[in-house]
Amino acid sequence: MPRPLQAVIHTQALRHNLGRLRQSAPQTRVWAVVKANAYGHGLAQVFDGLRGADGFALLDLNEAQTLRDLGWRGPVLLLEGVFEQRDLELCSRLDLWHVVHHEAQIDMLSKHKTQVPQRVFLKMNSGMNRLGFTPQAFRSAWVRLNALPQVDEISLMTHFARADDAHGVEDQLSVFAQHSNDFPGERSLANSAAVLRHGAREDVTADWVRTGIAMYGSSPDHGLHDAAHWDLRPAMSLRSRLVGMQPLKAGDSVGYGGTFTATQDMTVGIVACGYADGYPRHAPTGSPVLVNGVRTRTLGRVSMDMLCVDLSGLPSVVIGDEVTLWGCASSGELLCIDEVAAAAGTVGYELMCALAARVAVTAD
Numbered sequence: 582m583p584r585p586l587q588a589v590i591h592t593q594a595l596r597h598n599l600g601r602l603r604q605s606a607p608q609t610r611v612w613a614v615v616k617a618n619a620y621g622h623g624l625a626q627v628f629d630g631l632r633g634a635d636g637f638a639l640l641d642l643n644e645a646q647t648l649r650d651l652g653w654r655g656p657v658l659l660l661e662g663v664f665e666q667r668d669l670e671l672c673s674r675l676d677l678w679h680v681v682h683h684e685a686q687i688d689m690l691s692k693h694k695t696q697v698p699q700r701v702f703l704k705m706n707s708g709m710n711r712l713g714f715t716p717q718a719f720r721s722a723w724v725r726l727n728a729l730p731q732v733d734e735i736s737l738m739t740h741f742a743r744a745d746d747a748h749g750v751e752d753q754l755s756v757f758a759q760h761s762n763d764f765p766g767e768r769s770l771a772n773s774a775a776v777l778r779h780g781a782r783e784d785v786t787a788d789w790v791r792t793g794i795a796m797y798g799s800s801p802d803h804g805l806h807d808a809a810h811w812d813l814r815p816a817m818s819l820r821s822r823l824v825g826m827q828p829l830k831a832g833d834s835v836g837y838g839g840t841f842t843a844t845q846d847m848t849v850g851i852v853a854c855g856y857a858d859g860y861p862r863h864a865p866t867g868s869p870v871l872v873n874g875v876r877t878r879t880l881g882r883v884s885m886d887m888l889c890v891d892l893s894g895l896p897s898v899v900i901g902d903e904v905t906l907w908g909c910a911s912s913g914e915l916l917c918i919d920e921v922a923a924a925a926g927t928v929g930y931e932l933m934c935a936l937a938a939r940v941a942v943t944a945d
């Protein structure tokens with residue numbers, strides 16, 4: 582029998598979450614963002630649940646190839662564009678749309694030999710200061726692109742830095758509008774947080790939204806609203822089993838460094854899941870976990886292949902019983918990945934993306 586740890590990808594939850602995002606932005610088309618191997622879920626495993634999207638957006642050319650191999654014939658967008666000249670050949674071969682965010686990418690396009698012009702998304706840096714042309718350089722970039730025979734339609738895009746917090750999108754929206762209003766073409770601005778929090782605004786949802794995290798059932802603004810608030814369902818359940826149990830006496834400690842010491846007699850359960858599986862090592866004692874669908878807590882340090890859980894108040898538990906690290910238990914109880922992330926001082930994004938290659942992933 583293989584090690585009893587597995588990630589189950591819930592196809593119905595992906596469909597539900599995609600539908601939920603469409604409800605928030607009914608007039609617009611949806612890029613399902615599947616970068617980083619579909620946020621750790623696996624491209625092949627999410628494909629069925631997300632094939633109702635209008636296109637797929639990602640960064641990696643190999644992943645674009647995988648999507649085509651899976652049979653997707655619709656739009657695919659490279660969110661960081663091409664990295665070197667020959668990537669454009671693959672764009673032509675696989676019919677990929679790509680972001681243009683700096684001058685050298687325009688140079689590459691101008692040298693690209695193709696009969697079929699390419700769809701591009703010209704990116705403006707409207708305030709995040711990561712990728713994109715400055716508002717002042719945007720016009721000349723557009724004019725240059727527009728003059729190239731290698732370029733078909735030019736769409737316009739930007740990315741919000743603070744759609745998930747109270748600061749919001751107003752300042753970036755106005756920079757974008759001010760410097761792009763007189764250009765033709767489709768627009769794409771919103772990530773998950775912008776769709777859920779500002780989806781009523783047409784200037785936010787525009788022609789295409791680019792949603793990632795919410796499709797996977799994690800709330801983009803967890804400190805303010807949880808996944809239940811947004812009616813999102815976990816797309817991944819990380820489940821394992823108890824592989825050991827130990828009785829502790831008051832004064833006994835658990836695990837490396839002995840960072841948890843029992844104050845009374847109790848039983849700890851040993852779970853087949855550790856940081857080599859992607860469970861965060863910095864999750865402290867008290868991080869939430871489900872045993873047979875009942876909420877309890879982790880104890881002591883997470884080690885490479887195992888972690889420990891408190892079985893106090895769970896008298897009928899035996900070795901082999903189910904442990905849910907996040908997502909939903911077989912019996913249906915929920916433990917949102919955002920709660921585990923918060924306990925570990927991070928966000929759901931990081932936990933799902935960190936799922937290790939050694940963990941078996943299956944879709945249901």
Ligand SMILES: *Cc1c(COP(=O)(O)O)cnc(C)c1O
Nearest residue numbers: 614660740772773791792793794
């Ligand atoms: C990752 C990414 C998104 C998706 O963001 P979420 O917060 O996961 O919805 C959208 N646009 C760009 C450019 C991205 O890199």
